[in-house]
Amino acid sequence: MSTSTIDADIATPASAVQIVDQHIVEIVSDSGEGAQTCGQMFADLCARNGNGIWTVEIIPAEIEPPSRSRAGASGNRIRLGSKPVTNAGDCADIVVALNEQVLYSRIDAGALRPGTTVFVDKTWAESPDDDIRRRYAEAISDFNARSYFVVESPIEAECRKHTDDPKKGKNMWVLGLLCAIYDLDRSSVGANIAKRFAKKGEAVIQKNLALFTDGYDWALAHVQQRYRIPAQKHTQPMVVMNGNQAIGLGIMAAGIEVCSMYPITPATSASHFLAQALQDAGGFVHQAEDEIAAIGFAIGASYAGKTAVTITSGPGLALKTEFLGYAVMAEVPLVIVVVQRGGPSTGLPTKIEQGDLLAALYASPGDSPKIIIAPATIEECFHFMITARKLAEEFRGPVMVLSDANLATGQQPFPKPQLQTDWLAAPVDQAAWDQSVPPFAWDAETGLSKRPLPGQRGGEYVLTGLAHDEESHVAYESAINQKTMEMRSRKLAVLQSALQPPKVHGDPEGDLLVIGWGSTLGCIEEAVDQLRAEGKRVSSVHLRFLSPMEPGLKQIFQKFRRVMTVEVNYSDPVGAPYITAESRRYSQLAQLLRSQTLVDIDCWGQVPGSPIPPSKIAAELRRRLDTFAKEN
Amino acid sequence: MQGLHKEWEAEAAPRTCAIEDYQGAAARWCPGCGDHAVLNAVQRLARDKQLPPEKTVCVSGIGCSSRFPHYMATYGFHGLHGRAFPVACGVRSRRPDLHMFVVTGDGDCCAIGTAHWIHTIRYNMDLTILLLDNNIYGLTKNQTSPTTRTGEKSNTHPRGNVLPPLNPLSVTLGVTNASFVAQTVDWNPPHLYNTIRAAYEHKGTSFVRILQRCPHFTSHIFAEAQSDMSQCLLLLDDNGIPLDPALQRLFPNRAAHNPHDLANARAVATREDVYPVGLLYRDENAARYDRQTSQGLGRSQAEKIAATEKWLSKYEI
CATH class of the missing domain: 3.40.50.920 (Rossmann fold)
Structure with a gap:
């Protein structure tokens, strides 16, 4: 790949549109410049168009990192394809960077390859600040040395034609640029912009449309590369969301009414969603005083009613383990979502790892058999919550759902679920309990049993984490301990007998x-x-x-x-x-x-x-x- | 009612629960343990209030006193050390219909469960918390607790406790949104009963510290107070803990105390010359978190699906 810096003003206009199977696009900026909005809107347009997409948020660790810094990069990666896209892919084909420094964070992450087309705002070349001009020039020459195809673009200068505050407008201009490069129909985008900014009034809509159009026209006039990724219109309603939103919606679709949590990255955004939505379905999010209280609260709610959920990440899982063992021992239905991050200890809070499998399986002292499932797609994040609640109730114990930061922040379209009544938890049973049935009437074959709920007359019993007999009476006798361990373990074998071998x-x-x-x-x-x-x-x-x-x-x-x-x-x-x-x-x-x-x-x-x-x-x-x- | 057709049951003789209907397994605390007195008082209260056993839940942590639920014939939750409070809050969050008692000890509440204690007071859900404070870890055999007095010897401080004890009353009164704080003693059954009754009747979290003896490890600590009633200061007010005038007179030290006066409650709580007994503080208007958490109860399945569909549709492309 030859290296050349294109001064965009003299670049030749686009010729033929190249047909490709798939492409990876990234948009990065300082935090607050709207690269995320731009990325989401672009991904949304492609998904509507019928393309497969997978998007990943590029998030700085700090809320407001210094501008023009490597660590401050904020934005999106969008992989689009003709077919459904299942992952974020390899190196980017096109990166738009609103300054040259944020691009370095992507270079450090290995997101670029020789030949990647880089659009970078050339406004920095004319900065009154000597240091900025010097760093910009150094970076451009470095990008060329790295064999990127660098297109220095007058992003800010073009935006100034339409707004006095280009920092707030560049993202719409870039959206126009990308829509032109990927040959998307500009009229449908216009409607989308109008809808998105409808609440902000006509002036804002017009300004954004002007920025978008300018970006689009500029690309047509100045950018050589243009691509079309053939798409197939969806034949059924589709939804696009990230894994944490899917978990939140799955929780609602499962009829879970109590989500008890403590803030922890990267799990918390699932609770953010639920904090807004769950009360519409009659539930609520409890933000507990700590991770231990979060699971304790959920266990209390489950014990007295419908199965509750608690959502956490690795360090939170570590704190929850005593209660997790309690839920196994006392057979309390409970759903525990673990959105894994990098460990051990506080590790890599915002990064991706699958390091909590053994912690989930073995963290509690003693033998504590529990069900663990792991969704592999965003769609499964939704459906597994319904499965998890049902399993928790049927098998009377905790079900852990292991997601991770990759699913949590990735977005993917999937067929819109048709919500069903039988996905919902049954109403809390308050009918009299047959007094002859003990609270742990373990079936000798399966170890399964049904639990009485407070309010059910005749079912009064005391739940305990101590070794106990069928009546839930504390029992330290060897034979009872041996048998009850066997009963709790048997349930897993019974579940396995109902599963199919994997494909x-x-x-x-x-x-x-x-x-x-x-x-x-x-x-x-x-x-x-x-x-x-x-x-x-x-x-x-x-x-x-x-x-x-x-x-x-x-x-x-x-x-x-x-x-x-x-x-x-x-x-x-x-x-x-x-x-x-x-x-x-x-x-x-x-x-x-x-x-x-x-x-x-x-x-x-x-x-x-x-x-x-x-x-x-x-x-x-x-x-x-x-x-x-x-x-x- | 045996032999009776199911549907007729409701019209049969109105249900009356006797004290036996609240008695679970025979209590296995040591003879002379203060826990027995508290158990008797709660069972009497349940009988007097005719609480349906199936609608009553006792939640506890771990420790001698936390065996309490096993000795009741109601629903119970014998949980983890220090963690009775979050469990109780979880139960209460969706069950405004239940009658709830939370039984905890000085190790359970004031050491390992401190964070939950503070926040449960702040949540102010409708719970009756009984802190059975005998100044020692009994179940694990004689270790210093946060409320153990300076100089007291234990297996973990054989040369005597070096720190001053934590005061559960002043800690609780320091928490924003506290709504009911009282103290009583195990050796005065009428006052004990009336205090637990007032706590039960209070809507919100009522915190009752019960001073009591551990006959095995701390039998000496309240021995003088037991024989010398002047060591207690009986707090009196029309809004306080009611006590028969004849019984009031047995307390040589009595003081009028308005339970709405937080500053004075804090002053009384920190007195070291006497054990204040009675209602230190009450705020009927403190915010109740359980009013929030139970708001959405009773939605139909169709309403739930409609709400979920509304949110799902926001993600439709």
Whole structure:
């Protein structure tokens, strides 16, 4: 790729529109310049157009970071495609940066490649501040050295034609630029802008339309590259949202009325949604004094009525573990959402990791069998909440839903769910309880039992976290302890017996099987598809149930010469100092699968704080296949 | 009513609950433990108020006193150490119809559960909190508690407690939105009963500290006060804890105290020369969080679906 800086004023007008399958666009700015709004509107337009999209928010760690700083980048990545898009993809094709410094945060994150087209506001070249002019010039020459295709664009100068406050207008101009580059129909965008700013009055609408039109026309006149990503109009109503909003809506659709939480990143935005919406459905969000109280409150509400939910992230999960064990022991239905972030300890609060699987499974002292499920898509974030509530009630205990920061902030369209009455929790039963039925009438086969609720006459009992018998009376006798542990554990086996083996993506046999869980679904399958297109015998399996696991895994594994997990959590790299077959610590799902199946399952666990892009997974899989080939 | 057709049951003789209807398992506290007196008082109150056992919930944490729910024949929740309060708040949040007692001890409330104590007072949901304060950890065998006096020896401070004790009354009175704070003693059953009754009748969180002996580890601490009534200061007011005049006269020290006077309540709470007994503070108008949390009860399934659909549609493209 040749490097050249295009002075936009002399660039040749666009010629042919190039047809592409998919593209990745990023918009970054200082916080407060509206790059997020621009990104969302652009993504929304593409989704309406029938394109598959996946968007990711680019968020600075601080609320108002200094302007023109690397750490301050705020914006969006939008991956658009002809087909449904399942992940944020690899490097960006086009990046629009409202200043050159924020672009560096994206370069540091590995978001750009040689050849990426970079639109950067050239207003900084004429800044009265010597230092700004110098840094701008240095950056542009550095961008060229990095082989980006740099288009210095008069963004601020163009915006000044329409507004005295270009900081508030650049985003609409950029939206125009992108809509022109991607050949979107400008009239439908105009209607969208009018709708978006309707509350702010006609003058604001007109100003934004003018900015948009200017950006659009400028692109037509000055930008060479233009693309069309063929789209198919949706045949059914679609919704676009992020994973935390999907969790919030799923909670409402499940008829859960109490969400008890304590603020923690990146889980809190689910509660922000619910704080607005849940009271319309008759519920409320309780912001507790701490994480422990948040789960305690939810358990209290569940004990006396409908199943409640608590939402947290890693450090909060650590604090909740005593109550989590209580919910297992006393068999209180409860939904616990864990939106994972980077750990250990406070770790990487805003970053992506799948590091809490073992913490979720084992954090409580003693044997505390519990159900753990992990959505792999935004759509599943919605539907799994309904499943979680039903499982919590049917199996009388806590159900943990492991999401992560990738799902929490990613946006994806999915078919609009048709809400159903049987998704909702049943009204609180206040009919008399058959006094001959004890509060823990464990079915000898399944361990399942029904619980009386306060208000049910004849069902009076005292819930306890101490070892207890069928009557919930404290019981320390060996035989009772042995039996009740068995009953609580049996429930997981019963659930597993009702599950189907997971589907294999690709052929049911081959050289390598990749196993994943959670938000890596799209990246893994895309990598597998790349390798399959190259003729490699690779398939993948993605688990949604982690405790109990879906059945039939060993049979699936036996059809492959090698099996490995790909996880966004830590594993010791093979060949590192002191790391031997005996000392190596495996990724978390790999540990579980090895112990459950006795299959020698390998793993590739990475902790970049971001999703592992498909190309990187594909490269690692290729490397593994080459190594296997040499070994044989 | 056995043999009676189900539908007729409601028209049968009105239900009357006897004291036995509130008695659960036989209490296994040590003989002479103050907890017995509190249990008797609560069972009597439930009988006198004819609380339906199925509509009554006792929530506790962990400790000797937290065994309380097991000895009631109502619904109960024997939870985790220090965590009775959040559980009780969760129960109350959607169940304005239940009668609720929260039983806690000085370790449970004033040490491991301190954060919840402060905030539960602030939430002011309708709960009757009974702090059974014997100045010691009993269940775990004689460790210093936050309310243990300076110099008292225990297994964790064999040379004597070095710190002054925490005052649960002044702490509670320091919390914004406190609405009912009282103190009573286990060795005066009429005052104990009347205090718990007033606490139950108060709408909001009522906090009752009950001074009581642990016959095993702290039998000496209130021994003098028990035999010498002058060590107590009986607080009297028309809005306070009612007590039979004959019983009032047994207290040589009596003082008029307006329970709406927060400043004086704080002054009385911190007196070290006497044990104030009676109602220190009451605010019937304090904000009630449970009024908020129970607001949406009773929505039909159709209303819930309509509300969810409204929000879902905002994301439609």
